[in-house]
Amino acid sequence: MSPHLLKLQNIKIAIEGKSLLDIDCEISGGEIYTVMGPSGSGKSSLLSFIAGFLSPAFTTQGEVFIDGKNLTHLPAEKRKVGLLFQDPLLFPHLSVAGNLRFGISQKRNNKDELISSGLSDIGLAGFEDRDPHTLSGGQKSRVALLRLLLSEPNAVLLDEPFNKLDSHLRRELRAQVFDTLRATGLPTILVTHDHEDAEAANGTVVVLK
Amino acid sequence: MLRWISFAVIFLLAAPVLIGTLIAGLPAFGYFPTLGSESFSLAPWQDLFEVPGLLKSIGISLMAGLLTPLIALTLVFLFLASASGSRLDKWIRRLVSPLLSLPHAAAAFGLAFLIAPSGLLSRLISPELSGWERPPDLLIVNDGWGLSLLLGLIAKEIPFLLLMSMAALPQTNSVERVTMARSLGYRPTIAWLKTVAPGLYALVRLPVFAVIVFASATVDVALILGPTLPPTLSVMILNWFNDPDLSYRFLAAAAALLQLCISLSAIGCWIALEKFSSLLWKIWINTGDRSTLEPLCFIAGRFGMPAVLLLTAGSLMALVLNSFAGFWRFPDLLPSSWTLRHWSGSIAELATPLANTLIIGIVATSLAIALVLSALEYERRRGLKMSMAMWLLYLPLLVPQVVFLFGIVVFAESLQLQANLPLVIFGHLLFVLPYVFLSLSEAYRHLDPRWSQIAATLGASSTKSFWRIRIPLLLAPSLTAIAIGMAISISLFLPTQLLGAGRITTITTEAIALSSSGSRNLIAVWSVVQLLLPMLGFIAALFIPRLLWRNRAGMKEIQ
Numbered sequence: 001m002s003p004h005l006l007k008l009q010n011i012k013i014a015i016e017g018k019s020l021l022d023i024d025c026e027i028s029g030g031e032i033y034t035v036m037g038p039s040g041s042g043k044s045s046l047l048s049f050i051a052g053f054l055s056p057a058f059t060t061q062g063e064v065f066i067d068g069k070n071l072t073h074l075p076a077e078k079r080k081v082g083l084l085f086q087d088p089l090l091f092p093h094l095s096v097a098g099n100l101r102f103g104i105s106q107k108r109n110n111k112d113e114l115i116s117s118g119l120s121d122i123g124l125a126g127f128e129d130r131d132p133h134t135l136s137g138g139q140k141s142r143v144a145l146l147r148l149l150l151s152e153p154n155a156v157l158l159d160e161p162f163n164k165l166d167s168h169l170r171r172e173l174r175a176q177v178f179d180t181l182r183a184t185g186l187p188t189i190l191v192t193h194d195h196e197d198a199e200a201a202n203g204t205v206v207v208l209k
Numbered sequence: 210m211l212r213w214i215s216f217a218v219i220f221l222l223a224a225p226v227l228i229g230t231l232i233a234g235l236p237a238f239g240y241f242p243t244l245g246s247e248s249f250s251l252a253p254w255q256d257l258f259e260v261p262g263l264l265k266s267i268g269i270s271l272m273a274g275l276l277t278p279l280i281a282l283t284l285v286f287l288f289l290a291s292a293s294g295s296r297l298d299k300w301i302r303r304l305v306s307p308l309l310s311l312p313h314a315a316a317a318f319g320l321a322f323l324i325a326p327s328g329l330l331s332r333l334i335s336p337e338l339s340g341w342e343r344p345p346d347l348l349i350v351n352d353g354w355g356l357s358l359l360l361g362l363i364a365k366e367i368p369f370l371l372l373m374s375m376a377a378l379p380q381t382n383s384v385e386r387v388t389m390a391r392s393l394g395y396r397p398t399i400a401w402l403k404t405v406a407p408g409l410y411a412l413v414r415l416p417v418f419a420v421i422v423f424a425s426a427t428v429d430v431a432l433i434l435g436p437t438l439p440p441t442l443s444v445m446i447l448n449w450f451n452d453p454d455l456s457y458r459f460l461a462a463a464a465a466l467l468q469l470c471i472s473l474s475a476i477g478c479w480i481a482l483e484k485f486s487s488l489l490w491k492i493w494i495n496t497g498d499r500s501t502l503e504p505l506c507f508i509a510g511r512f513g514m515p516a517v518l519l520l521t522a523g524s525l526m527a528l529v530l531n532s533f534a535g536f537w538r539f540p541d542l543l544p545s546s547w548t549l550r551h552w553s554g555s556i557a558e559l560a561t562p563l564a565n566t567l568i569i570g571i572v573a574t575s576l577a578i579a580l581v582l583s584a585l586e587y588e589r590r591r592g593l594k595m596s597m598a599m600w601l602l603y604l605p606l607l608v609p610q611v612v613f614l615f616g617i618v619v620f621a622e623s624l625q626l627q628a629n630l631p632l633v634i635f636g637h638l639l640f641v642l643p644y645v646f647l648s649l650s651e652a653y654r655h656l657d658p659r660w661s662q663i664a665a666t667l668g669a670s671s672t673k674s675f676w677r678i679r680i681p682l683l684l685a686p687s688l689t690a691i692a693i694g695m696a697i698s699i700s701l702f703l704p705t706q707l708l709g710a711g712r713i714t715t716i717t718t719e720a721i722a723l724s725s726s727g728s729r730n731l732i733a734v735w736s737v738v739q740l741l742l743p744m745l746g747f748i749a750a751l752f753i754p755r756l757l758w759r760n761r762a763g764m765k766e767i768q
Contacts (some may be wrong), residue, residue: 033459053662076665077674085659094761102677103667133763149221151667 003185004031004067005121012052013045018028020045022209027155031187032178032201036193037208043191046117049188052076061146066154066187082153082186084177086163088144090132093186096143097128102150118146134183137167143176149184156181158190162197211587218584218642225603225639229613230469232620236462243622244455254465258593258696260460262439265504265764267471269355270442274425274475277362278417279482281528282515284363285370286409290401291510293383301377301518306689308368308521310743312700314717315736321350322531322729324357326707327539329527337542340400344539351437358435362424364521367514370416376651377412381405383589396503398510403494407487419606421479425472426609429702429717433724442468443611446741447703450615452709460620467613472609525740551730559716559738566699568630568740573637574694578647578687584646585653586675589661601648605639621708628710637697645694652686653679682764685759688750696743716742 006027013020020042027033035043048054048208050064053076055057064071071079090099100115108114119127124208141161148156161177162170178200190201198205235241239250257263292298323329327344333339350357383405390400410417431441439445442464449461535546605613614636621632660682664674680687703719709718720735758764 051662051666053658053665075670076662077668077670079666080668083663083665085663087659089659089663091660091678091682092759092762092766093684093758101666102669104305105668131762133761147667153666 004187005029005065006187006189007065007068008050009063009065011049012048012060013042013049014059015045015057015134020058020160023206025204026204027187027204029152029187030182032181032188032190033203034190034192034198034201034203036168036191036195036198036205038193041208043208044159045191046161047083047191049158050079051081051156063123076185078153080152082148082151082160083146084148084158086154086160088137088140090135090140090143090147092133094132095128096124096130096135097142100147101152105148105152110128114150118150120135122146137165138173141165141173142176145180149180150180153186156186157187158188158192160192160194161190162194163192171196211583211590214580214583215587218580218646219601222639223582223604225617225635226604226613228606228620229616231616232577232607233462233616236459236619237466239459240723241462241619243619244458246264246459253459256460257463257467260439260445266439266442266445267467269358269470270471271475273355273359273362273427273477274421274472275478275482275746276359277366277424278361278420281363281366281370281420282413282417284517285367285374286402286406287398287506287510288514288726289374289378289409289671290372290406290509291400291507293387293401297515298528301371301515304518305368305375306371306693307744308518309372309748310693310696310700310747311365311368311521311525312696312717312736312739313365313427314429314433314700314702314721315528315739316521316524317430318560318720318724319528320357320364320520320730320738321434322527322733323520323524324360324549329523329530329542332540332542341381342540350434350601353436353438355436355441358431358441361430361522362427365430366420366424367517370413370420371514373413373416373647374409378405381408381411383409385525385722394499396500398501398506399499400529402506403451406488415600415603415607415764418476418479419603420477420575422472422607422609425475425651426468426611428611429721433719434621442471442481443609446611446615448708450618453670461615465609465615468609469612480649492677509741513638520711522547526741528733528736531729534730534733539724554732555731558719561716562716562719563738564714568717569634569637569705570695570698570742572634573641573698574645574691575692576634576638577641578649578691580642580686580692581646581649582653584648586679589653591673602643606643610640610703614703618707618710627715628708628712630709631714633705633709633713636708640701640704641694644697645690648693649683649686649690652683685750685754685764688753689747692743692746692750699739699742710751713753 008023008025008027011021011023023046027035034064035046037043044056045058049058049060050071052071052074054060066080071081088094091102092163094102096119100118101111104111104114115128116125116186121127124139124142127135132201135143158177162174165173174197190197192198212699230561237253239252239465288301292301303457321328325331326347326349331341331344339345348523383401386404387397390404391397395403422454426443427441428447431444435441435444440448446461446468449457449464530544532551533547533549533551534544537544617636621628626632627764653668656679660678664678669677699715700717702721705713705715705718710720716735716739720732720739723732723735726732754764
């Protein structure tokens with residue numbers, strides 16, 4: 001995959017006249033750009049704005065580009081921006097394979113092989129028919145990451161994705177997620193309030209007030 | 210598209226009720242072109258006020274309209290105050306939807322069979338306790354004061370108010386408030402009554418108003434349990450309306466308008482009562498008393514509402530027993546012989562009404578669920594809550610049925626529309642729609658928005674994520690809403706009777722028509738059929754998700 005470029009041009013987000021943030025930057029493929037700040041500082045609003053589902057209660061300015069293409073007025077499903085929340089949010093009514101298949105483009109034809117090779121890459125070979133609820137916390141997070149990658153996004157947003165994990169699992173999963181995203185050349189924005197996350201991301205860090 | 214459907218929902222609910230009410234008023238002032246009367250007069254009113262026993266009828270309607278919500282709400286609140294979080298509470302929570310689905314006619318017949326002089330309760334205490342060797346000569350059912358009517362209405366409305374209160378309870382932070390008050394030394398029941406009750410009441414006010422209107426204007430329950438000489442005003446309206454002599458329509462219209470005034474006055478009295486209670490509450494809270502009333506409230510709460518539910522259970526048993534009873538001598542608790550004769554004799558007659566009931570129920574409920582899902586999906590995509598629409602949703606429940614249905618019939622007749630199945634289905638939709646909306650909207654609005662967001666980031670369009678994510682995740686509440694819709698449609702009497710002009714028969718209209726025949730066994734058979742239909746719906750709503758998601762443990766945490 002060729003590396004992508006995510007550009008945030010003069011983005012301003014405000015609510016009820018109170019300005020939350022003001023960002024202007026370029027994030028190159030494989031870079032992890034970290035946004036830190038206390039709760040209520042607008043970190044998550046930034047991700048919602050980029051992904052395309054910020055509530056109309058917010059007033060916004062600025063544009064989002066990926067590889068020179070303006071996303072700002074596209075609906076969320078056309079933006080090709082992947083998102084990981086602090087919960088893995090595997091759809092509970094679908095099997096593991098069903099979850100992965102949900103994100104794969106309908107035009108791909110070898111979906112089954114894509115799923116089984118993806119699962120064996122993350123050490124979960126043969127897990128296709130499993131109920132996602134029966135997976136461990138770490139396994140769920142890895143499936144969520146695989147689901148995101150199989151949907152072939154052009155950029156990735158991480159909304160405190162390691163927040164709910166215990167410290168050991170946290171380190172392991174963080175390394176895995178960051179390595180994978182760097183290897184695939186995806187520009188990434190990480191929102192967190194953990195300094196260790198920011199250090200491991202090893203990129204630009206912005207602190208909101 | 211969705212936008213138009215949302216407006217259609219509102220229009221469908223509001224327009225027929227408002228137009229129906231207005232049109233019902235015209236013949237009351239002598240204007241009725243279909244009958245050739247095109248001038249206004251006050252004659253219908255003069256006739257109405259000369260009807261013997263009118264004042265007593267009005268009095269009973271008002272009393273039922275005020276005492277039903279007062280007693281039912283008191284019992285529900287005391288129950289929640291004394292039992293929240295207990296095992297009894299969990300047990301009753303599971304029962305509430307099926308109880309709500311009991312058709313009022315069947316429940317009323319069951320109650321009649323339970324409390325009548327020769328009913329189950331009387332047999333239970335005879336002859337040992339009462340000394341009765343023969344059924345006592347007492348007028349219990351259809352008593353002149355409307356007490357059995359009141360009891361039937363209370364038993365019927367408790368599940369409705371309980372369901373509405375339980376749905377609103379999470380918004381009141383009841384657990385935190387009670388914990389806080391208890392840490393300040395308040396006993397648990399008092400803590401709930403002083404800190405949770407006022408806020409919860411504000412949330413269930415509209416449903417309470419619906420109870421006032423229903424109780425003050427009920428037709429079907431009053432036909433079965435209400436007084437007969439004179440009957441309640443609502444029953445008189447129906448009788449005049451159905452009179453072969455069409456000139457009685459003027460009288461019926463005037464009475465319908467009077468009925469509207471009575472229901473509105475009952476709401477007015479209730480609002481005055483609200484003011485008084487709020488003052489009383491303020492004084493009570495300011496006393497700082499922490500425990501004086503605790504034992505009384507606790508006992509009343511733990512036993513009051515469950516006793517009424519037990520009465521309902523007894524009513525159902527009375528129905529089943531009567532439908533299979535052969536020879537049944539008076540003081541014997543159980544029949545001395547059993548028979549299938551009542552059932553086998555009814556099968557042939559059941560076929561058409563059963564088919565009608567199912568067609569009307571299925572079509573009305575399918576339309577309702579499609580409209581409700583569209584409206585909720587539109588609301589979700591717009592990210593706005595329709596607060597105004599809430600009032601309109603309740604409109605068919607806030608105007609007495611007999612009033613606006615009367616108007617719709619007059620309107621349909623003036624357009625030369627014959628009574629037909631689509632018209633009846635439309636009438637049912639007016640009542641099915643609000644209940645389907647009320648039972649599904651909370652679940653739909655509270656579904657974690659991140660499911661849809663994740664689906665969108667994975668490239669799913671709104672349509673795809675509606676069918677593939679939201680519908681499956683909300684399958685259980687959707688099926689419950691469908692079951693409630695079916696149950697409401699099955700239980701409806703007046704819309705079928707009036708809009709079908711008595712020519713379209715359902716299980717409910719036939720059961721009520723049988724009530725004058727006096728054959729307990731036959732009435733019991735029809736009532737049991739009436740009970741079974743909604744019950745089958747609820748069983749399906751409970752087991753379909755369990756079957757589909759048997760290997761999906763995570764689905765349990767969604768609701």
